Amino acid sequence: MTDVLILGGTGWLSGRIARRWLDAGAAVTCLARGERAAPDGAALVRGDRDDPVVYAALAARDWDQVVDISSQAAHVAGAVNALGDRAARWTYVSSMSVYSDDETAGADESAPRHPPAQRGDEYEYGAQKAAAEDAVATLGPRALIARPGLIVGEGDPSDRFGYWAAAFIRAGAEPVLLPPTDGRATQVIDVDDLADYVVTTSATGPVNTIGDVHPLAEVLDAVCTAAGHTGDTVVATEDWLVGQGVEYWMGERSLPLWLPAEMTGFMTRSNARFHATGGSLRPLVETIADVVADERARGIDRVRRAGLTRAEERALRAELGR
Template identity: 40%
Template sequence: MLVLGGTVFLSRAVAEEAVGRGHDVVCAARGVSGSVPGGAALVRWDRGEELPAELAELRPDAVVDVARIPSHVRRAVAGFPGAHWTFVSTISVYGDVATAGGTPDTLPLLDPIEDDLNPAAGSETYGGMKVACENIVRDGTRSAVVLRPGLVVGPGDPSGRFAYWPARFAEAAADGRPVIVPEPVDQPVQVIDVRDLAAWVVDAAEQRLEGVFDAVGPPVPRSELLAQIAAGTGTMPQLAPVPAETLTAHDVAAWSGPRSLPLWIDDPGWSGFLAHDPAPAHAAGLRTRPVGETARDTLRWILETPDARVTGLTRPEELELLTEVHPWASPAAR
């Protein structure tokens, strides 16, 4: 198995899973020796350059790619067209983000962007480039499966979005103060543990699975997701719901980043973005663990990893906001 990457988060989890099952795993990345899982071989490759000779000589049975730059995928497909490909895409490829319960058969795609643009330029740029990457894989390989995850979470997550909640619940358990939750509290959210997605990626390679699937967990109301996180981390914080307009007025951002409330989407037009139908993927073999287990392991990773990223409102920022929007939550009122 050739894993294009293998040093960070999902691609590393795939390499670990494949090594654990006894496969011969080669990781192609810009990393250094020791940056890939034990038992996997590393071949240095900057994907902006041509295939190195050591890679060009490989004849892998399976290739796993998570890339988002069309030229990178095009170059790799040209090098390994005879392998079975598992391409990890994204639900950001869809042009309809409002319809809940959508599937690859029912949702329209964005127009493909064949050029190498900056994926951080916006969701449509990122999504359009991923559409182009999907097409390159499907058109240029002997067999392929395309998996479209939404929020991939768990230990090692470099985005820090999901990590915000178990970390914040632990802080609240220590200081006894409430935690701000954005309204509406029943907004659907769906996540998938990186280890579950990695296991399915390896399954797909072993079984030469073909087709296109949304690799997502079940959508649940935010209140239920937070309850599962609390149960998994052994905390029971008091929640302080705050209307979206109030958060916006106090310069709290949605989704991720500094001074944000992660996993919150403040645009009602995106109500279907985290509410895809998981049934086709589960019928094809995807298995997902309880969110509480993911939260427990994520919190352990945060506590054990000094540079673990947690994005969002800092606790002092949140407590200051609490005293303004929920006076009953201030220490004096208690």
């Protein structure tokens, strides 16, 4: 039986990875802090990765697979130091945010990265992930570094992709405010496709674990159709939205998936190696259907981490006279 250690295992992505390993017949142990439960069938070890002895018991045995998704470079380096010699294979789920070039469309895994974070640096996500990758890379051919971009699907805690499902559902027959879509693209991966890849691939080294590139307008239109929206859409200009304090990409008072025009490479990266090493993607319309159903179940008017409230959206449309 395959012995798998998930450093995490109780979160949105790590829990799905743990579940996939269990479904594959593995014995799974999760190391996590907090009160969330591990998937049924997994052993749970409670521990804080800031504690220098947190790995003591885990380092007393060998592991066929270790999976880590942390965005804290010190945590990743500490795990590699404590458990690296005990792991036959190590998977680190990094991020395409490690890349410093956001303009070159079709860039692959050889694209330049941000300088890795150094001890004492102010926290910056991409730099932390780059430093964590360097720690994992010391394991050589035993290590896979998966670099997803935007992960989407049922239960997504970021609310970015799901915002659009909620926006179209709640609008009904009223208009929905859109950002500029001409020449814009989006690129996502379903959380379950990512979890499947992590469990089944034998790839090593860095892999852009991301979906295919789609025009943003086509994706939003597909979400609109799945949500049953019957109203119009109102496209605002980039300068006007910025002037109204609407943010790109994520966060409060934002229009998720919208990026500055010059970031032509951020959502258009090559996923050729992902496909070549066993990665598979469900049709995007299936993911959209799951997200629409999930947003209905979770509540379209709930407090969100990304997007506009319906009141904010209406006020912006009123400013536009639409």
